[in-house]
Amino acid sequence: QLQFVESGGGLVEPGGSLRLSCTHSKSTPDYYSVGWFRQAPGKEYEGVSCIGIADGNTYYKDSVKDRFTISRDNAKNTVYLQMNALKPDDPAVYYCARCGYYSDRKPFPWSSFGQGTQVTVSS
DSSP: OOOEEEEOOEEEOTTOOEEEEEEEOTTOOTTOEEEEEEEOTTSOOEEEEEEETTTOOEEEOGGGTTTEEEEEEGGGTEEEEEEOSOOTTOOEEEEEEEEEEOTTSOEEEOSOOOSOEEEEEOO
16 A cells, blocks of 8 residues: 655745655555645645656646656655745645546545645734
């Protein structure tokens, strides 16, 4: 069973940066895509960014393009999300999971989430 451990969240001012880390099981197949989903209070979860473990192909939600960068270090079984220029609509609990894709290429979580990491943006 896949397992994910997220870390790196915190409190930053608008315009600030954070780097999230997701350590996944060593048994994660290379053909999987792993990425980040977020859920704000009272809202549905949404796919933020995903990356192919083997090929490095990426997906970004439109509102985070040019601000967030996803990367992976396969030797460490870790996927990172560098978040820059954080905005007031970015705060949420960020979760890591295997990414599946709908026909419109938007991702859905294809595994259980980890415990999540809280991102708060406030001055």
